[in-house]
Amino acid sequence: MGETVPVNNDEPLDPAKLAATAFKLLTENPLFKVGEAEIRGNTYRVFENAPASVVGLFAYGASHGDKDFLIFEGERLSFAEVFKRACRFANALRDELGIKQGDKVALAMRNYPEWCISYMAVISTGAVVVPLNAWWKADELKYGIEDCGAKTVIVDGKRLEYLKPLKEELGLRLVLARDKGEGADYSYEELLEGSNIETPPAVDIHPDDDYCIVYTSGSTGNPKGVVLTHRGCISALMSWSFIASVIKEMRGGAGIFGDNPGILLAIPLFHVTGSHSIFLLSFLVGRRVAMMYRWDPKQACEIINQEKLTNFVGVPSQSFEMMQAVDEAGCPTLLDIGSGGAKRPSNHVRKLKEKFKKANPSSGYGLSETNAMGCVISQADYLKRPDSTGRPVPPLTDIKIMKDGEEQPTGSVGEVWIRSPANFRGYHNMPKETAEALTPDGWFKTGDLGKFDEEQYLYIVDRMKELIIRGGENISCLEVENRVYQHDAVAEAVVFSVPDEVLNERVGLAVYAKEGMSIDAKELRDFIAEDLAGFKVPERIWVSPLPLPQLGTAKFDKLTIRQISLQHPPALSV
Structure with a gap:
């Protein structure tokens, strides 16, 4: 599931005014101009003037300059510095390791600033980044690496120990970041220090080239590699930015992330909620990211207050635990408490609003296969409909409810199908599963059962898959x-x-x-x-x-x- 875009206002959004403002932006702001493009044989609505690749978004984010971006245990890196380090590391990967366009490079580490910089660097070479689950053990890591075909893996100390015994068998080159240890082939720090080129490598990347493989568990046993494209990622990020711009326009220019936006990163970056809704979106919109080493609800509240953070996004259990851990002072700068990854229990929604009086609970629905894009819901709409996951994200996303090959009317339950340019290309090395999940005309069958109400709010009621x-x-x-x-x-x-x-x-x-x-x-x-x-x-x-x-x-x-x-x-x- 993905994250909602927060709204700093308790009043419900007037649907007519929302539609009028959205139409105004679509027609007047060239950034959000919608056209059509053929993607894998089907025609989709797309952002006509979007960058050709995710690398273009990195360059845009770097324009936020010397403002703090990544904050981790006393370390602070600005937007410009993160971009420069990513460029230097990208050039080192190309020049020293011979990484070229289309290669697979895996990341196997917990949340560190080096994870973010490595992610950006790999993508900037035109290679495909493969974020592996940092909770996996040796056999699970082996499966993912063998499946994606990566020969270069950027690791931290713990993952180094898991992978050292597999180096020869899998033919791996290991790059050790952050930690000290024996057995790696390269040091992240040494590669970074040995490179002084602070612009991305010159690579011709097509919008529909692969950029990332994310592993997600399915009902078939082994995790499935979800192949994401540059256009897919950009479509999700720009759709969320479009919503933010619409609401900002409706609020008379007041920024919806607050005057000094900041968000807590307390979920894994190897999930699309972490990588897309928090990390990449923050780099795009100029929002600080305070990274936690390990989840602790009391410490989370302390960091929010110390850094004056405005946003929180996590799995529902985390916001529930924060509600139990926060002291009388609360978290006065917090404007939004977002939920992703799973459905939040409906009785938590009002409790959160009562506990964090200035913040609005929010939620969203999306999957790895959709780059986390699907539906969003927040503020008064969410308090009124705590069981809903919101309306489809405009202007590129279509959702319908299907049963026995027929689209279902309002109120009827069926499988949720999603269609947008953010949809994945397919499951890596799994043509049968890909054909079962994606229709010939581009609809993704989510495996979730849901229904729409009269106002087009989506409700997820069950799962078809054994998950x-x-x-x-x-x-x-x-x-x-x-x-x-x-x-x-x-x-x-x-x-x-x-x-x-x-x-x-x-x-x-x-x-x-x-x-x-x-x-x-x-x-x-x-x-x-x-x-x-x-x-x-x-x-x-x-x-x-x-x-x-x-x-x-x-x-x-x-x-x-x-x-x-x-x-x-x-x-x-x-």
Whole structure:
């Protein structure tokens, strides 16, 4: 899910005035002029005067000059300095490592300023950046690297230790950033210091060239590489900027991010909410980004107050925890509390408004496959409709509800389909899955079930895919089940979601032992944790005394198994 653009006003937006202002901007501001372009055989509405590539957006962001951009534990880097370092590192990657247009370069590190600079640098060479999940362990990292074909990986110290044993097997070159360690082939700092060219390499990048591969868990087991293009990313960022410009015009020139805009980065940059809605959008609009090393709700409130930040965007559990942790003084500079990655419980919306009186809760809907673009909702609209994820983002996004090949009328539930130039090109190395997800005329089938109300507000009501969304992280039930079955004592296993007020969902597991064997729930959990990232490891485990119920098709009856399990205490709860 993506982030909403915040609105610093408690009054609802008048739909007629909103439409009139949007039309005025579309006709008078050349930046937002909408035309048409053919993309992969289909015609789409596009921003006619948009930069040809994301590199053009970097150059625009650099115009914010010496203003603070990245703030991390006492370090401060300006917009201009970040751009210069990205250019120097890009030229070093090209000249020293031979990185060329179309190559895949992976990032395997936690949130650091070096992540942002490396991301920009890789893209500036015309290569394809591959942000890997920093919570993955060795086998998961190996899968992602092998799947995308990257031979160069920029790592921090922990990821270096994971990947050193795989270097020879995968033929990797490792570039170590931030940390000290043995076994890397290059040092980020040395490459940066050895380069003095502060302009991007000269590369002819087409708008529909690939720029990024983001991995997202699906119902098929292994994570899927979502291939994003330059035009797709630009379409999302400029659409959010368009909304901001419309509302600024309606407010008589008052900036919607505040007079001194700043946002807290407390979610992973390897997700599109972090990379797009926070990092890239902030570089474009001149908003400071204060980076957290590790999530802590009390510290988050302290940083917001110290830096006088105006925006927060995180998964719903984070804003809930901030609400519990904030002191009596509150966060007086905070104007917006955005939610992305998962649906925020509706009862949290009004509680947030009561706790952070000057801030408006907001939310959005988007996916990795759409560059985080989809719907947005905020302020009075959100307080009135806390279960909604908002209206489609203008002016490029179309959304419809489909069932049995027919578009559904208002109020009817069906699969949410999205069409815009921000849609992904396909799943890397997965033609079958790509054909199943993208229609010939360019609609993306999200796998989410939803409906529209009379005013075109979208409501997500369920999922078609066997996914658990834990604190914004997508988890494939099949991937976890595959690991469970590697345990010698497990005969049957079913993974399902367990409702949770803070994280939205947790990972539940029901197992049945092989004949003559027994299962110790804690030992089983420890076994699963050896190979899977921590967020995927079951937190509630039920050991069944009987074989798990099956349907007539010999498939497990997951609905019944989940219902029965939730009615009984688990053998293990963490």
